[in-house]
Amino acid sequence: MRGPGRWWRRKTTPEKVETYTRSSFHFFAVIEFLFVALTAVAPLGVRLGGVLLLMVGVHAVLSFATVSRAVDWTRGRRPQPVRLLWALAAVTGAVAVAAMGIVQHGPDRESVETAAGGVFGTVLVYSPGIIALGVRDRRRAFGIPGGFAVGVWLVSFALDASALGALFTAVLVLGGGVFLAFTAVFSVWLLNAVYELAEARETRTRLAVAEERLRFGRDLHDVMGRNLAVIALKSELAVQLAQRGRPEAVAQMVEVQRLAQESQREVREVVRGYREADLGTELAGAQGVLAAAGIDCTVSGRTPVGLPAGVQSALGWVMREAATNVLRHGDARRCAVRLRVWEGRVVLSVENDGVTEAGDEPSGSSGSGLAGLRERLAEIDGTLEAGPVGKGLFRLTAEIPLPSEPAPAESIAAVRSMSEVTP
Numbered sequence: 559m560r561g562p563g564r565w566w567r568r569k570t571t572p573e574k575v576e577t578y579t580r581s582s583f584h585f586f587a588v589i590e591f592l593f594v595a596l597t598a599v600a601p602l603g604v605r606l607g608g609v610l611l612l613m614v615g616v617h618a619v620l621s622f623a624t625v626s627r628a629v630d631w632t633r634g635r636r637p638q639p640v641r642l643l644w645a646l647a648a649v650t651g652a653v654a655v656a657a658m659g660i661v662q663h664g665p666d667r668e669s670v671e672t673a674a675g676g677v678f679g680t681v682l683v684y685s686p687g688i689i690a691l692g693v694r695d696r697r698r699a700f701g702i703p704g705g706f707a708v709g710v711w712l713v714s715f716a717l718d719a720s721a722l723g724a725l726f727t728a729v730l731v732l733g734g735g736v737f738l739a740f741t742a743v744f745s746v747w748l749l750n751a752v753y754e755l756a757e758a759r760e761t762r763t764r765l766a767v768a769e770e771r772l773r774f775g776r777d778l779h780d781v782m783g784r785n786l787a788v789i790a791l792k793s794e795l796a797v798q799l800a801q802r803g804r805p806e807a808v809a810q811m812v813e814v815q816r817l818a819q820e821s822q823r824e825v826r827e828v829v830r831g832y833r834e835a836d837l838g839t840e841l842a843g844a845q846g847v848l849a850a851a852g853i854d855c856t857v858s859g860r861t862p863v864g865l866p867a868g869v870q871s872a873l874g875w876v877m878r879e880a881a882t883n884v885l886r887h888g889d890a891r892r893c894a895v896r897l898r899v900w901e902g903r904v905v906l907s908v909e910n911d912g913v914t915e916a917g918d919e920p921s922g923s924s925g926s927g928l929a930g931l932r933e934r935l936a937e938i939d940g941t942l943e944a945g946p947v948g949k950g951l952f953r954l955t956a957e958i959p960l961p962s963e964p965a966p967a968e969s970i971a972a973v974r975s976m977s978e979v980t981p
Contacts, residue, residue: 687738
């Protein structure tokens, strides 16, 4: 049982919806063959029943293939299965005519009429829904059952059925076909909507990264633009003065050197500010982003005010990575964040549901993933643990010891207030 379970949990939400859609329409073909065609063999006999069973089997196989190709076409993976659609329509007509002929001219037994009539109604109701999967225009999708209904009325009337009886049969086929066609159209719409929502979530994540890069670029431009312009002007002035043999050229180059050193210092400050993450800002940002993605995010424990800057920066990176993992991996609906101080250590835990597969880490093992966080925390004697804690639950816990050096009075008071939180 674990194998199929892992196979299902490994799928994303759009892939699960796609699998459900395929399976639902495939199941129609299974019902058609097992519960309609096979049960018709005994009443019809080996000869008539065998022929009808073979025809329905061909129809079921074509239905399987049409569903798979039509769903792939809907997702843009394959061309529209036009030939398969026409082949399924032709086989459907042949099976319906054969079943109707048996009803009209076969053995005069009620069981024969029931069996053949069941095959007749089943293929004519199921086929419009399957064919509608491969049609993009909704008017055409709902026109398919109408075409089948008109054909049923004409064939029934041609086989000496009464006009009222032929009309009643056509209305039944029309009603059932329209219902299945509507089901197909709605299923395709829902499948595309789920994929578009998943793509929108991924796009939102990429836009957040791009926005942060733009912010860093603007900050760097603001810092370096003015200084580089002044350096260029003073360097040009120094060259002109040196060409004239003026001693002021030395003073200008000293000023250029000072500006260059100042620019280096400012760039280091910008980069340091970019690399350092504020825990309070990251907690608020993660809560807002997860809420926008439809994930209920709760933050409990005391505020991070009073924690040392190095501890806040490290835990801010942990929170940033954890929020990214919740967005990108699995299908989370709930995320709980808890910050506490216990026995001289700051503990940050992030727990979410909707993990794709038990035992899988939701982030890569290198780069800015969990391995990178462990290396960052190890520099300040911190630890990071990540793994499943229950069915569909994943927990990431970071622990960092508080420094033993004396802290300012305000910081000490804040840490003491946080330590009063019940673990």
